Amino acid sequence: MNIATTPRTPVESGVPDPFQYMHPKLIANYGNWDWHDRPRPGVLRHVSKSGDTVWTVRAGTQRQTDVYTLRLLCDIADKYAEGHFRFTTRSNMEFMLSSEDKIAPLIEALEAKGFPVGGTGNSVSMISHTQGWLHCDIPGTDASGVVKSLMDRMHSEFIKEEMPNRVRITTSCCQINCGGQGDIAINVQYTKPPKINHDLVANTCERPAVVARCPVAAIRPAMVNGKPSLEVDEKKCICCGACYPPCPPMQINGEDSTKIAIWVGGKHSNARSKPTFHKLVVANLPNNPPRWPEVEEIVMKILYTYKDNARHYERMGEWIERIGWPRFFEMTDLAFTKHHLDTWTGARHRMNASAHVRF
Amino acid sequence: MSDDNISYGKTDENGKHVTPLLDELETGPWPSFITGLKRLRDSEGKQYAPMMNDLLGQLEHSYEKKTGFWKGGVVSVYGYGGGIIPRFSEVADKFPESKEFHTLRVMPPAGNHYDTKIMRKLCDIWEEYGSGLIAFHGQTGNIMFQGATTKNTQLAFDEFNKVGFDLGGAGACMRTAMSCVGAARCEMSNYDEQRALRGIINEYVDEMHRPSFPYKIKFKFSGCGNDCVNAIHRADFAVIGTWRDDIKINQDEVKEYINEHGRKYTIDHVVSMCPTRAVSLHDDDSLEIDNQSCVRCMHCINVMNKALSPGDDKGVSIMIGGKRSLKVGDLMGTMVVPFMKLESDEDFEKLTEFAGEIMEFFADNALEHERIGETIDRIGLPSFLEAMEIEPDPNMVNHPRTSSYVRTDDFTEEAEKYFARKKAKEDDQVVAAE
Secondary structure, eight states, X not given: OOGGGOOOOOOOOOSOOGXXXXXHHHHHTTTOEEEEEEEETTEEEEEETTSOEEEEEEEOOOSEEEHHHHHHHHHHHHHHSTTEEEEOTTSOEEEEESSXXXXXXXXXXXXXXXXXXXXXXXXXXXXXXXXGGGTOSSOSSOHHHHHHHHHHHHHHHHSSOOSSSOBOEEEESSTTOTTOOOSEEEEEEEOSOOEEOHHHHHHHOOHHHHHHHOTTOOEEXXXXXXXXXXXXXXXXXXXXXXXXXXXXXXXXXXXXTEEEEEEEOOBOOOSSSOOBOOEEEEEEEEOOTTTOHHHHHHXXXXXHHHHHHSOTTOOHHHHHHHHOHHXXXXXXXXXXXXXXXXXXXXXXXXXXXXXXXXX | OOTTTOXXXXXXXXXXXXXXXXXXXXXXXXXXXXXXXXXXXXXTTOTTHHHHHHHHHHHHHHHXXXXXXXXXXXXXXXXXXXXXEOOEETTTTTOGGGSBOEEEEXXXXXXXXXXXXXXXXXXXXXXXXXXXXXXEOOSSSOEEEEEEOHHHXXXXXXXXHHTTOOBOOOSSSBOOOEEOSGGGTOTTOOSOHHHHHHHHHHHTHHHHHSOOSSSOBOEEEESSTTOTXXXXXXXXXXXXXXXXXXXXXXXXXXHHHHHHHOHXXXXXXXXXXXXXXXXXXXXXXXEEEOTTTOOOOOHHHHHTTTTEEOOSSXXXXXXXXXXXXXXXXXXXXXXXXXXXXXXXXXXXXXHHHHHHHXXXXXXXXXXXXXXHHHHHHHHOHHHHHHHHTOOOOGGGOSSOOOOOOSOOTTHHHHHHHHHHHXXXXXXXXXXXXX
């Protein structure tokens, strides 16, 4: 084999050692922290058992970041933050500082370049989200655009800590829910069965795998126009789109079928109540780029109803648990329909099996 | 919208696609990803500028038609069977420069720590071989280098690999893992999260790079029950920090907290919010915790973190079977190991071995496209525990079974085993005490 065409043998180095990049104060106090507080929104102060203190400034980013923005953030980190940073689960950047006097200049530098400082404590943090039209192969919407639109509206709640508890919002571009569970989740909900291009199925799709992928056994092999294809029992179909990835000729996206649903009350933390899944509150909202105003309106309504009515430390789901679903729907002016009654496996465990009712 | 109004492939006098819908995402106070994409498009002389022009054109078209135009395919790098997400455009006739726009999933340093030197290096590599667009990070935890041609995918990977970075998972394999900031900057941390993550992932990295499982399996590591990386919801194998002994109380700090916040506030927001009524406040403002009722939920420690802290006998709980919707609906992990000590080298080795045993079980027993939580649902938790040689524990359930339809003719033998285990544990404690 010619040397020039010999591929380089990779080094399967796995997960990089974080200590080579970590802020020296974090290395020196690794596993030895004592307590923390938040001198102001967007700033954390951690004090070690050794007496060392490190300040962290948290800033929101667009997540889908270009190299120019990243280099700009590196310049800021070099100038004000000792050349180190990390990212949170929700794509916020954290700059660690050894001295308190760097906080104000760092915040000023970040804000001057348009990076909001916040996302700590009882704020609305950055929305965790999925790839959308920019890169996914099965997206019903563009999560990045929905997130940009909503974060513009909720900017003031990111930079303040005025919510009853933290608010964790997610978006997902299909029912698979890659964005995860959230206090509020904004997810695509398809409303029509897949439209099948029968000319392409035989050559593109492994038909038994597609049949097996359907959660409700609504797909079966069929001969259509003399070609082996698949057919969907449209009465059984739940329009989930699970058949689309293994069989792209079963198109689930479409202007008439791609709608948005909003869910509330998901929680990851074990604090107080156990972790919970989010619950459907409204469906069939228009998928209306570039700003999704109908979605924005309802999210803001839910967010501020929660803000105005929940008690300190109640998460969205815990607040609803206390006031009850009848009052939640009443306060948010949303409709309660037959679609809110779960029909999935174990559905009756989600029904009220008591004489507890609220009026 | 009539086709006359849409800007499908339309360009201005400089050959740039017009993007009236995307332009609307450049206003407002939050940082705009569209502004970033345009900056890349406008970088004259850069290899990615034409690609980003067509990418913006295609994205605008998606905004018009409310449809995605990417399809998958097969692209890989030498020696690996996964880690690349291939994307080929379905509208490449109009947007030829971005017809190939693959993502490299690259594993970040555990805990997502970077310095500016390595970040600039990653940017330089991606500027030379990719689109200049990077996401920190994807929902599973990868750095997503989005937008390489098929040819440049190998070249970009080689350079990332030379600076110590490696591909993450894609497909039916062990996936990239995530850990919280943990011991690096959090007093709630109950174990070395990054060590646990790297111990498992780097030991079995072969299972990541050459997908051979029935479906994906994900690991996540949170230092306490606050679960900042959403492990219980998102991971097949969730490692959550906890402790066995008592919550540590600094009574002076308790009094300080009450002085600052008031007695009623403390009762309403700490005492009354304890989910198991384990906290009480004495008349002299000292706090008492019934540690046997405490479930390590973290609420009181979160609120009074100067006064309260996790105990000293630290370790982890392991929950198995969390996942997202496809295809049986979202599942949370189930408590399978209520406590495993995680301090010594041997403890970490034991955790890594256990992860290997779980993956072996998964490989041998899950059906095609079945996550391990679905496998457990299908075969029942008792069969899973038997296979894993784990004894049943009341911490695994919300409550014992309510259905009488179960065969119990060996109940007495099983109860004898329980009492034998209990006695062995008590004897161990006596020996340890002596």
